[in-house]
Amino acid sequence: MTARQQLPEAGTELRTATAKLETGQSGSECLVKVGGDWRLSEPVPSWTGVLGEKTATSMRVVPEGLGKWDTTLVLFLVHGQAWCAKSKKDFHVEALPKNLQALLRQVAGISEPKPMAKTDVKSTWGLAGDMAKMWASHAMEMVSFIGECTLGFMDAAKKPRQFRWMDCLFEMQQCWATSLPIVSVVSFLVGVILAFQAAIQLRQFGAAIFVADLVGLAVVREMGPMMAAVIVAGGTGAGFAAQLGNMKVGEEIDALETLGVSAVDFLALPRLLAVTLMMPVLAAYANVLGVLGGMFVSATMLDIPAAAYWIETQASVGVLDVTTGLIKSLFFGLAVGLAGCLRGMKCERSAAGVGAATSSAVVTGVMLIILADALFGTIFNVLRI
Amino acid sequence: MEGKTGSNQPGMKIEIKNITKRFGAFTALDNVSLDFPSGDLVALLGPSGCGKTTLLRIIAGMETPDSGEVLFDGEDATRRNVRERHVGLVFQHYALFRHMSVFENVAFGLRVRPREDRPSKEEIRERVHGLLKLVQLDGLAARYPTQLSGGQRQRVALARALAVQPKLLLLDEPFGALDAKVRKELRRWLRLLHDEIHITSIFVTHDQEEALEVADRVAVLNTGKLEQVGTPDDVYQRPANAFVYNFLGSGVRLAGCIKGGRLRVGSLTLDGAEASHREDQETVVYVRPHDFQVERSYDGATGIGAFVARVLPVGPVVRLELFRYDTAEFIEVELTRERFDELGLQPADIVRLKPKSARVFTEDYSI
Numbered sequence: 001m002t003a004r005q006q007l008p009e010a011g012t013e014l015r016t017a018t019a020k021l022e023t024g025q026s027g028s029e030c031l032v033k034v035g036g037d038w039r040l041s042e043p044v045p046s047w048t049g050v051l052g053e054k055t056a057t058s059m060r061v062v063p064e065g066l067g068k069w070d071t072t073l074v075l076f077l078v079h080g081q082a083w084c085a086k087s088k089k090d091f092h093v094e095a096l097p098k099n100l101q102a103l104l105r106q107v108a109g110i111s112e113p114k115p116m117a118k119t120d121v122k123s124t125w126g127l128a129g130d131m132a133k134m135w136a137s138h139a140m141e142m143v144s145f146i147g148e149c150t151l152g153f154m155d156a157a158k159k160p161r162q163f164r165w166m167d168c169l170f171e172m173q174q175c176w177a178t179s180l181p182i183v184s185v186v187s188f189l190v191g192v193i194l195a196f197q198a199a200i201q202l203r204q205f206g207a208a209i210f211v212a213d214l215v216g217l218a219v220v221r222e223m224g225p226m227m228a229a230v231i232v233a234g235g236t237g238a239g240f241a242a243q244l245g246n247m248k249v250g251e252e253i254d255a256l257e258t259l260g261v262s263a264v265d266f267l268a269l270p271r272l273l274a275v276t277l278m279m280p281v282l283a284a285y286a287n288v289l290g291v292l293g294g295m296f297v298s299a300t301m302l303d304i305p306a307a308a309y310w311i312e313t314q315a316s317v318g319v320l321d322v323t324t325g326l327i328k329s330l331f332f333g334l335a336v337g338l339a340g341c342l343r344g345m346k347c348e349r350s351a352a353g354v355g356a357a358t359s360s361a362v363v364t365g366v367m368l369i370i371l372a373d374a375l376f377g378t379i380f381n382v383l384r385i
Numbered sequence: 386m387e388g389k390t391g392s393n394q395p396g397m398k399i400e401i402k403n404i405t406k407r408f409g410a411f412t413a414l415d416n417v418s419l420d421f422p423s424g425d426l427v428a429l430l431g432p433s434g435c436g437k438t439t440l441l442r443i444i445a446g447m448e449t450p451d452s453g454e455v456l457f458d459g460e461d462a463t464r465r466n467v468r469e470r471h472v473g474l475v476f477q478h479y480a481l482f483r484h485m486s487v488f489e490n491v492a493f494g495l496r497v498r499p500r501e502d503r504p505s506k507e508e509i510r511e512r513v514h515g516l517l518k519l520v521q522l523d524g525l526a527a528r529y530p531t532q533l534s535g536g537q538r539q540r541v542a543l544a545r546a547l548a549v550q551p552k553l554l555l556l557d558e559p560f561g562a563l564d565a566k567v568r569k570e571l572r573r574w575l576r577l578l579h580d581e582i583h584i585t586s587i588f589v590t591h592d593q594e595e596a597l598e599v600a601d602r603v604a605v606l607n608t609g610k611l612e613q614v615g616t617p618d619d620v621y622q623r624p625a626n627a628f629v630y631n632f633l634g635s636g637v638r639l640a641g642c643i644k645g646g647r648l649r650v651g652s653l654t655l656d657g658a659e660a661s662h663r664e665d666q667e668t669v670v671y672v673r674p675h676d677f678q679v680e681r682s683y684d685g686a687t688g689i690g691a692f693v694a695r696v697l698p699v700g701p702v703v704r705l706e707l708f709r710y711d712t713a714e715f716i717e718v719e720l721t722r723e724r725f726d727e728l729g730l731q732p733a734d735i736v737r738l739k740p741k742s743a744r745v746f747t748e749d750y751s752i
Contacts, residue, residue, distance in 0.1 A: 101667075105667070159499075250480055254467075255474065258472055258473065258546070260494065260497070261468070261497050
């Protein structure tokens with residue numbers, strides 16, 4: 001007990017008359033008398049038990065020695081009023097001070113605020129569920145977008161002159177130019193890495209020359225097309241999403257539509273075709289660089305001459321291996337283009353939307369590439385190619 | 386404009402029937418029905434979130450309503466594609482094609498047409514220059530959008546929308562992104578342009594002054610519902626309810642009551658009560674801030690007693706913030722400079738107010 005917590009000294013006017021509530025009945029009316037001081041800091045009576053056994057059809061609140069009051073009293077009256085409204089009884093406050101009545105009128109129209117909805121915090125499972133829902137809706141969007149593009153391509157096949165060939169060529173050039181340096185470096189290094197991994201095992205058996213077989217097949221059948229596709233997804237695919245997303249945010253896509261131009265025909269189809277055609281070219285290039293990477297390691301570390309390496313590669317890698325890889329890359333290109341264009345056109349109308357669309361385009365693109373690759377792996381295995 | 390800019394196009398008549406549109410739990414439009422007569426410039430006016438842009442997007446075909454119909458010249462166009470509606474749309478943020486010059490932007494809608502109905506190159510050039518002249522940008526055809534000011538960009542956007550000779554022109558807060566002075570200029574210019582080409586136009590705004598100045602008719606929307614439709618004079622002079630009254634210029638709320646068929650505020654008796662108002666009913670009386678007669682308080686003066694809390698000179702008028710004596714209500718009053726100088730008011734001075742005109746609304750939903 002410190003001195004501060006003791007009762008205030010005599011003379012400070014803090015004590016007030018306590019709030020009073022009296023009820024009585026006159027005829028069919030319940031009379032509620034409120035008196036004393038109704039302060040937030042003091043205990044106040046409540047409605048509990050006010051009506052009791054009484055069978056009133058209306059309620060009248062009258063002041064009796066009402067002192068100072070604040071919103072406590074207003075709140076008290078609002079509750080009474082709400083109760084009366086619910087049980088269809090009249091509620092009379094005419095005898096109360098005018099300003100109290102005015103306050104009561106103002107508060108009466110406001111419904112109680114709903115408890116704040118719990119947002120943000122979700123369990124891991126809840127989040128996983130949300131993600132699953134999102135992916136499901138993305139899949140639906142993708143299916144309908146593929147449909148739209150198919151219809152667009154069919155129209156374009158009928159009227160090839162209407163197709164935006166210049167845009168398509170421009171996008172091909174862009175795709176080539178932005179991807180080439182990265183594809184070069186990555187593919188060469190993939191060849192190098194594969195060669196190292198193979199060499200460690202194969203050297204133990206004195207079979208180092210088979211590094212050429214392993215690197216050749218792995219690069220041509222899988223790694224070349226896949227690495228090229230992933231790089232294009234990160235560069236060109238993301239670029240498509242950013243461009244189209246920006247146009248969506250700037251309402252340029254809406255403007256196109258009102259001018260009678262289909263955004264899919266005008267924007268998506270040339271880009272789709274461009275990246276689909278460009279991908280096998282980049283994949284072939286990646287194949288060459290991958291083999292060169294293997295050759296470099298073999299020549300410098302494993303003492304296998306480049307000529308021998310080349311002959312071994314030729315012997316092990318057939319035309320079919322190369323073509324299956326290139327056919328796959330055609331579909332990888334389509335997947336990257338679809339993901340980029342779709343995510344761009346479905347971009348949210350905000351600055352953050354463009355960023356989200358871009359990253360979503362890359363994720364969707366890479367996922368579609370892997371999906372397609374697995375699918376092709378199965379098909380080729382069944383066909384024994 | 387020589388018939389090449391769409392001047393001879395008869396405007397389309399648009400009817401909206403019982404349109405409802407929800408986004409999740411949010412009702413953007415609640416059973417809205419509205420007619421847009423041919424050749425009129427109609428403003429959709431309302432606070433943000435009232436559904437006016439959604440309504441415009443539904444008319445343009447960029448949103449589909451959950452229920453209801455959109456009729457173009459009596460034909461059902463609810464399910465018609467945006468591309469088939471032939472509407473010109475002007476966006477708040479211009480939406481010009483950034484990589485195209487002004488000329489290319491305006492010509493775009495014509496150049497992308499299929500060969501069969503594409504005008505010849507000569508014709509396109511002539512029409513684009515005609516339009517650029519109409520929007521007073523003839524010398525800037527070679528510029529790119531980034532080299533233009535906001536007002537100029539919006540005029541290019543308008544020319545682009547008009548180039549395809551739409552039968553309906555939609556403007557989505559066209560002047561929202563411009564500064565006050567340019568906005569005022571463009572407003573006047575839009576009105577003149579409309580008088581020249583008479584195309585049915587619908588124009589979304591949250592600026593009541595803009596709507597009242599430019600439009601032939603004003604439709605006031607609030608929380609997805611249509612509150613009132615009428616000429617600018619109608620909605621301003623005869624607002625249907627308290628919301629319209631307050632939205633089209635500020636209103637001061639005063640507590641009053643009806644006694645003997647007259648309106649009483651404090652000790653004052655005013656006109657403005659109508660037969661439909663219940664006797665002895667406490668009511669809210671609305672007065673425009675400039676509709677107060679202000680007197681210095683002296684013995685025997687009648688009126689609503691109030692004291693001056695703040696004096697705010699705003700350009701040609703002086704705004705007084707007052708508190709009413711009897712109910713402590715806040716009152717905002719506008720005075721002319723001359724009247725203010727005559728009275729020489731200071732904060733804490735006591736005045737008497739007499740409303741020159743007042744309004745009471747039977748159903749008062751607003752808080």
